[in-house]
């Protein structure tokens with residue numbers, strides 16, 4: 001009881017409150033400045049009502065029983081702030097409504113489903129509840145609508161997300177989120193419009209694949225854990241066991257994106273809350289804390305935001321808005337002015353930024369990388385990793401500087417003079433971390449700069465004649481296409497190339513492919529246009545495809561020639577394949593079939609080579625995830641090339657497996673996808689096995705028009721193989737029976753239920769080429785029970 005009195009004493013200094021009460025009846029109201037600003041819980045620990053912000057007021061639940069006002073829930077976070085003339089009422093028809101008396105604006109806190117609520121109550125747990133007229137049925141509760149805090153007894157269930165606040169004093173939705181996903185994974189992402197893909201996550205519980213019955217819970221002793229089916233502990237974030245008496249715990253996703261467990265000691269009122277646990281000790285862990293073109297440095301145990309050289313904060317007071325500069329290097333490059341020059345400035349130890357580079361020219365030193373960027377008008381920055389030189393456009397996001405990182409950021413700046421040794425626009429970096437910023441004006445870059453000036457004065461002259469200008473820019477394309485990989489096209493250019501998207505080549509779930517021609521190169525291309533209405537899903541595919549394709553260069557993979565990202569428009573320019581897809585070839589009626597057995601064997605080898613390259617010869621392991629005949633294209637020489645990397649998965653250097661949502665096409669996906677087991681490169685081996693059977697038998701893997709025992713190809717194949725009747729499978733005249741049996745054996749190894757039994761793609765290739773002996777395969781499904 002004594003402590004309740006202390007609560008009341010403390011709060012009466014700061015707030016004008018009414019007597020503690022638990023039952024609120026219809027017709028009651030609150031105003032920010034009137035006699036009643038809030039309704040208290042019975043003990044006075046929590047209050048529901050108005051509280052002042054730096055500007056105006058907000059309505060929410062706060063801990064009133066401690067000296068610092070600690071907000072745990074806020075109503076209508078995105079309609080803040082409220083004026084002093086706002087009025088909150090529990091209406092006579094049972095809703096919670098805010099009315100701005102001066103403007104007449106009406107804001108509903110609860111939706112129409114609460115109509116009929118007859119009693120409201122601020123409870124000592126911190127939950128504000130509306131009850132139906134029988135006084136027992138809960139029709140609405142704040143615990144079901146979490147904002148940035150989880151209280152003891154509250155659950156974060158599947159599909160619920162906590163969003164950080166803009167700042168400690170502004171509870172509007174901020175730039176981080178913590179999501180309890182329906183796949184059982186608790187994950188943190190930036191909330192800045194980036195897709196919620198594993199690549200953009202910055203923290204995860206590792207409970208992927210547990211399904212929709214996982215909840216995040218907090219107990220009264222500070223035990224924070226994930227529970228499945230309300231019964232099974234699947235992950236303990238804290239061990240709990242903190243003192244329960246006179247203490248409260250709350251978990252909050254803070255403004256910096258880290259979520260923390262706070263402990264408040266109610267016995268000692270002069271003590272503030274303390275952090276009992278936090279999701280990360282790296283203060284810069286929150287991806288995007290410093291906004292576009294800004295980077296985060298941990299200093300004096302705090303995260304500090306800095307701008308890249310040449311940039312200034314958009315708003316010094318809210319640094320997460322990022323940094324900008326008052327000119328564009330691209331524009332300046334097109335129309336250079338005599339007094340100014342371009343320089344590359346460096347930022348050392350920078351963590352990799354997330355944007356896909358638009359090109360990766362060959363460069364073995366930092367100087368070469370710098371000059372590649374200086375030489376390219378559209379280059380705004382480059383990341384030199386020691387092995388790769390990634391040319392970038394702005395904005396650069398998710399950057400962090402820390403000692404463990406070894407990449408060098410090279411930033412193009414355009415200024416009249418920086419020879420006096422200080423960064424003209426951002427002197428603070430220079431002062432604080434001198435070793436990080438060096439001015440790089442090497443002989444190489446000076447020479448290349450003069451070349452650049454020459455080139456662009458040329459462009460300016462030609463610009464008067466549009467056709468001539470076109471010619472130059474297309475001349476530049478030739479180089480880009482062949483030397484440094486894909487280049488950016490404008491939408492208008494692509495409209496021209498495809499003749500207004502006239503000739504359709506094919507359709508996929510994410511878009512349409514059109515035929516086009518780059519006149520100057522006399523090159524026929526395929527332009528893949530993603531559906532705009534699928535912007536979000538499509539964006540993920542688009543980014544993945546770009547990411548994968550720019551890392552690859554192999555004769556059995558289609559080549560990306562360019563791309564376009566303008567507003568919601570996403571297009572890819574790919575090599576055109578004259579002979580269509582493998583599906584067209586395999587599944588055409590037998591009478592018109594033109595490919596012979598030998599050609600089909602060669603196709604299988606081509607595909608295996610392409611996959612083997614993706615798995616073993618790229619910088620990172622690339623799992624295609626959607627190997628099927630529709631995604632294998634044939635060029636005019638009958639060479640098979642793998643395309644469509646939209647579903648591919650990249651594994652990091654030492655990573656060999658991953659958990660992810662099911663990707664791929666029914667009939668070709670490996671069984672581990674369905675079992676939510678870790679995904680390895682072996683999923684592609686499985687799909688390859690199925691495709692191999694289709695190639696051998698010239699039929700679809702599932703064909704319900706056939707007799708039931710033949711309908712599922714892989715089962716039918718094993719049946720024939722076991723019965724020593726493989727001749728039933730391929731009836732072409734030219735089939736080499738011995739070879740057919742070998743191929744079948746390879747396929748059966750590939751489709752083993754147990755991924756570890758499947759050979760690597762390299763081994764498959766050796767078997768296809770006849771270099772190694774092919775052992776007798778077991779029944780593909782025989783390990784079903786073991787897995």
Ligand SMILES: *[C@@H]1O[C@H](CO)[C@@H](O)[C@H](O)[C@H]1NC(C)=O
Pocket residue numbers: 053054055056080081166170171172
């Ligand atoms: C709080 O942040 C939001 C979003 O950034 C902004 O629109 C609003 O004006 C801010 N409110 C106050 C009171 O500063």
Ligand SMILES: *[C@@H]1O[C@H](CO)[C@@H](O)[C@H](O)[C@H]1NC(C)=O
Pocket residue numbers: 029030031034087088089101
């Ligand atoms: C607030 O609104 C309620 C219901 O509309 C009304 O009864 C009450 O008088 C208003 N309070 C003030 C201070 O205007």
Ligand SMILES: *[C@@H]1O[C@H](CO)[C@@H](O)[C@H](O)[C@H]1NC(C)=O
Pocket residue numbers: 022023119134135
């Ligand atoms: C609040 O309302 C409930 C249900 O009508 C009733 O059981 C309870 O006694 C009331 N509490 C107070 C303090 O009036």
Ligand SMILES: *[C@@H]1O[C@H](CO)[C@@H](O)[C@H](O)[C@H]1NC(C)=O
Pocket residue numbers: 210211212213229
């Ligand atoms: C989730 O829980 C419900 C009810 O207990 C149960 O019917 C359902 O099968 C569970 N789903 C999963 C995937 O665990």
Ligand SMILES: *[C@@H]1O[C@H](CO)[C@@H](O)[C@H](O)[C@H]1NC(C)=O
Pocket residue numbers: 213228229232
């Ligand atoms: C939860 O329930 C589902 C369906 O009832 C079951 O499949 C799953 O194994 C259960 N989870 C645990 C951890 O037992």
Ligand SMILES: *[C@@H]1O[C@H](CO)[C@@H](O)[C@H](O)[C@H]1NC(C)=O
Pocket residue numbers: 233235236
């Ligand atoms: C998690 O906590 C529960 C309850 O204290 C305990 O039974 C379980 O063993 C813990 N699990 C781990 C992995 O520590």
Ligand SMILES: *[C@@H]1O[C@H](CO)[C@@H](O)[C@H](O)[C@H]1NC(C)=O
Pocket residue numbers: 268269270271
């Ligand atoms: C209360 O906390 C303050 C600050 O931590 C400390 O100085 C003081 O000794 C504490 N008082 C008691 C009675 O524990």
Ligand SMILES: *[C@@H]1O[C@H](CO)[C@@H](O)[C@H](O)[C@H]1NC(C)=O
Pocket residue numbers: 068270271272
């Ligand atoms: C408690 O927090 C308030 C506001 O954040 C601060 O002014 C005060 O110094 C803190 N007190 C202690 C003992 O840390």
Ligand SMILES: *[C@@H]1O[C@H](CO)[C@@H](O)[C@H](O)[C@H]1NC(C)=O
Pocket residue numbers: 326327425
């Ligand atoms: C950009 O800002 C710099 C420094 O504030 C100033 O010197 C320069 O004139 C500005 N340039 C333009 C184009 O406004």
Ligand SMILES: *[C@@H]1O[C@H](CO)[C@@H](O)[C@H](O)[C@H]1NC(C)=O
Pocket residue numbers: 420421422424
């Ligand atoms: C260097 O240049 C900056 C910006 O032009 C200027 O503010 C500064 O005073 C100069 N410093 C010296 C030492 O000349």
